[in-house]
Amino acid sequence: MEVSVSSAVNVSILAMSVIFTVLIILIFTIKTLVKLIPYQESPVAPVRKIVASAPGQDDHVAAITASLAAHMGKSPDEFRIVNIQSR
Amino acid sequence: MEVSVSSAVNVSILAMSVIFTVLIILIFTIKTLVKLIPYQESPVAPVRKIVASAPGQDDHVAAITASLAAHMGKSPDEFRIVNIQSR
Amino acid sequence: MEVSVSSAVNVSILAMSVIFTVLIILIFTIKTLVKLIPYQESPVAPVRKIVASAPGQDDHVAAITASLAAHMGKSPDEFRIVNIQSR
Amino acid sequence: MEFSFGASASKIIHSTGFSELAGGDLIMIGVGCTLIYLAIRKKFEPLLLLPMGFGCLLANLPLSMMKATDSGGLLNFFYQGVQHEILPPIIFMGVGALTDFGPLLANPTTLLLGAAAQIGVYTTLIGAVYLGFNMQEAAAIGIIGGADGPTSIFIASKLAPHLLAPIAVAAYSYMSLVPLIQPPIMKLLTTEEERKIKMAQLKQISQTVKILFPIVVTFVCCLLLPGVTPLLGMFMLGNLFRESGVTQRLHETTETHLINIMTIMLALSVGSSMTADSFLRLETIKIIVLGLLAFGFATAGGLLFGKIMCKATGGKVNPLIGSAGVSAVPMAARVSQKVGADADSSNFLLMHAMGPNVAGVIGSAVAAGIFVSLFGDMTGVDTHAALAPVIGNPEPGIQAIATVVDAIKQ
């Protein structure tokens, strides 16, 4: 029993070291990645803006129309959605 | 053959008895349950009422918004649904 | 090798012949089918017209309502969709 | 190896299905196409009969390796889900997720109508024994009267796998024919006055009772009749997903895509077991006749017990809801509604008939459990191994190996 507990303690110390080692490797990898590839106002953002300003809301309406059309099993040409206001 | 048919009749009478026995047990169980736990105006009902009266229709609009958002793969913040009237 | 290549050529000529044979059979089958069962203004078309003219748009609204209801996990009786305009 | 033009052409010609196309195959292809026709044009249980018919078509194209018994074939793979009784319980879980026990709980005595309608099962059992079937076969045929597809397939694959194809076809066909079979019997056995009886509105049921019900049924029925546990237990689990209010994700999956996937596999593979060998027999005709008998007697049984309940309650129960006790959810209930409305257009029986309708599902599950208790052990200790020699390849040497291998394959 004594021996086992000391084994368990050994294993635990070793394992915690490995965990910290692995996760520290990940931290440095992430930091490097983030430094090399910084965040830029992404191509998604403009879309959002356009929608916010455009009265046509084409993107969103198209998406909703398509999803409803898929649900209805009918062509998106057969109905039209209005009145979805961008916040 | 004769013997078999009489076996079949025996089995049938027995089985019908068992079926009635089992289902009568269920009837009494249900009656007991319903007596012990009577129906109360449930917490769902108030929601319905609120919706019926509230102009904001928050619950329903939120549900529809969420389901459409899931379809569009976009954030619910990006669009808004109006004009779903409660009956 | 020589022999193999000639085998391959034989197989290829044969296979192309089979492909053309099979697809020509299909062409004649299709032509016969289309001749026997010509397209008629289908029962779907009237629906479309009705919708286009009817202010109630019952079909489409029902379909959308049902699909939204399924999403919301609520009864279609609990909400109502208006303002889906037919194109 | 060399391929001359002539030798290759000859090889292709001799490997076409035409070289092996027998009359039986053609008839079965016709049967398959008929099922597809009924599914599409007549809307006979299309979710089942369309893929079943198509599976029959594929299986009977010679050399296609699509028979249920073609080891290594695609539909044989699906068929193992039937043989090992995996697909029917999963489908039943989905059915449970689609079932609302509310009307039954509001009027629990309608369970008796679901019990009474099982008389169809036993008249058929007696008839089948009379026509020469052994007891297990007769039980599998009788359960057609239960009007539950998965239950019929579950019992047939357990007690009489060699009769699976005609039993499945009969069960699903008659289920679709309920709107034709039932009304004449209903009008014959009830009076105009009875049909006009209006029933009191159903009382509402606490959500807690709805949650407890599937657990209680599982406990009572599966303890009394352990053989039906895979079927009834999964049914009630699906219902619990529905009613618990905390497992919407699982509820949605079980009642849509999971049941759909399993239905495709079940229907295709049952269809692929419809071969000339197994289907074009005198037994099939007997089964089809007995199946019709089963539905007729089940309808009559429910109706007559409905009349008894009408008398006993002083006219508060419309006997028409008794015919819904056959199951065939929700068609049988709709038939009750329609026949009632024919007598008095302001008579709304639909919700009242939903009670006996779902009671019929429980009733036939109980009937199935009784059959497993009585005859389940007669197929040998390991059902899975027992199936192989019945269904497997005909060569005796390979058969012996197949028995072992099939037992090993999960």
Add this chain to the structure above:
Amino acid sequence: MEFSFGASASKIIHSTGFSELAGGDLIMIGVGCTLIYLAIRKKFEPLLLLPMGFGCLLANLPLSMMKATDSGGLLNFFYQGVQHEILPPIIFMGVGALTDFGPLLANPTTLLLGAAAQIGVYTTLIGAVYLGFNMQEAAAIGIIGGADGPTSIFIASKLAPHLLAPIAVAAYSYMSLVPLIQPPIMKLLTTEEERKIKMAQLKQISQTVKILFPIVVTFVCCLLLPGVTPLLGMFMLGNLFRESGVTQRLHETTETHLINIMTIMLALSVGSSMTADSFLRLETIKIIVLGLLAFGFATAGGLLFGKIMCKATGGKVNPLIGSAGVSAVPMAARVSQKVGADADSSNFLLMHAMGPNVAGVIGSAVAAGIFVSLFGDMTGVDTHAALAPVIGNPEPGIQAIATVVDAIKQ
């Protein structure tokens, strides 16, 4: 064969479950009902505990053939997905599809909190060895402290399959109890001032980094600790489906119906392994006590390391986010949010706590990988074969065959 009324009745009576119902079965049925109760009324991880409890109920109905070990039974079929380590990785793929690594990438040092919280795993390991478990059992028990269901089940089925049932129950129960277990420890170990610390808004992360991250983690972690590849690799694949922007179809399926189907199969079959034999033992009580210990120490470990980070950064890190390092996504993060808001209602820690929260998932996957590296080979070369004698039927002759057969079965 003849069926007299009396003989048939006697057969039905003797084949009821009552004839075999032992006290242990009743207790286990009670345990199953308790899990269902906790799932529905207390909303304890209902997606898992409801089907798990129902599986336990079904398995312990005598003669139902629904035990995980009932060869040929429905739940035995599902259970093979656990035994062969198929279900947990597929579920983890779905979890990956549901996970947003954004907060972690915005503040990568919070990975250290996910590391620190693993101390719970090792205190439990030491405790378990002290209580007499062998090293592999202790490892499987310790991983409860990782607060990840699929990881616990994966490791238990690999290292100590005979303890799978209590480990799974303990893991999921304590995960649901996080909102009760953590707050007292959090208030004990932090000062009012610390709890009031507000953290700077997270910076935004390039989509490219979000795409590269799962690939890099797979590469680094699976190369260092190959044993965790099925779990961590599938987790990261699910996340890649989410972030890539080109696989919406696969993303939607993995995070909804696929994970739901696998969850039903996993939970039912784990529940079906909860039999009196395997569950009603002293070991179960030890495991439940050790599991609580594991969660407590994991919470404390994360918090104390959070205090260190608070000091090191001159007070920029609120130590409360440390407790989210246990995983239990997203509940532990919500607890951090709530305790923070209790101290200062304008303090929003949720997004900050999501970083350590998902770091905890990676941390316990790494811990699992270490255990596989250290103890994975001790179960013999072929894990699948090794499982059979532990779980299989008790008869020695059949057992030997079962070992082979189980190894053969996919």
Add this chain to the structure above:
Amino acid sequence: MEFSFGASASKIIHSTGFSELAGGDLIMIGVGCTLIYLAIRKKFEPLLLLPMGFGCLLANLPLSMMKATDSGGLLNFFYQGVQHEILPPIIFMGVGALTDFGPLLANPTTLLLGAAAQIGVYTTLIGAVYLGFNMQEAAAIGIIGGADGPTSIFIASKLAPHLLAPIAVAAYSYMSLVPLIQPPIMKLLTTEEERKIKMAQLKQISQTVKILFPIVVTFVCCLLLPGVTPLLGMFMLGNLFRESGVTQRLHETTETHLINIMTIMLALSVGSSMTADSFLRLETIKIIVLGLLAFGFATAGGLLFGKIMCKATGGKVNPLIGSAGVSAVPMAARVSQKVGADADSSNFLLMHAMGPNVAGVIGSAVAAGIFVSLFGDMTGVDTHAALAPVIGNPEPGIQAIATVVDAIKQ
């Protein structure tokens, strides 16, 4: 057993993947990452190439047990769905559910374009034989020119499983490269005038014809070429779900979640068969070159036949729609549209090109059927058993057992 700190550390270090990482593994990891890159950045068939690349990455991480051949591993489990020809037919059912045969039915002679484009298959076959492949291998390579992923994988796993990985990669890569490969060939082989030809509007087709078509095709093609039944039959069943109008539930499941689940399993497991052993060979380079050849000749074949049809109809057919005969639905049709619009911006060829496009799918299925008829029996009676020694473990003793075991495993 005792665990000293040093011994444990040494054990962990020696069980890392680094200890076994060979140059070949690194190259294959690079190949996997390249596929992921192409999928995400270049949108090359991302639904396939992303999981395929990830599967390749996982398989080549040493000791991860994620190779297709690692018995008991997760991806080996999925891979059995490829080996036993289960996954491609189910995926094809989904493709059928997504396919609209309307344009083909409106203009059935375009089937000839789908036939003509198969010339790519046979030039490649001849080329492959010339380069030293045997006839079956050459057939499997040739089918790349059919431009159908599932068909290629189906035929490769049947006729030349050891070449599955490079064939799958070549097929899907070139399918994505259709917009780059085809336009130069199209401009080379057609005149400006031809490209400007506008085609008459397609006539509408009765729904009944749309319903009958999949049944008729199944009957004709599968009777003539039984080997293609699993693939073509399931394709047509999916289409029947779509067109029947009575099986919306099944249609929706097959075209969304079912095909998605099967795609993940197929792509992951095909990726996991991309090991240094099987991929880093001279054959792979030959296959990649031959694959490009196949696409080029297929495009040319379709175009030239398009020119013949143009002549024969007195200029009513734009030859550009011929290149869509390669399949690669719907990309090839879009390329026809684009090249036509480049010549005259008011020229809309898309719907006209959809006819030959889906004809190409039928054409390559027929080509596959011919190959099965000619070479299918040369792999021995039981394909499943035959696969084992080709793909299985290298040790001869274990191999013999593996052969049997693999045959037994479903």
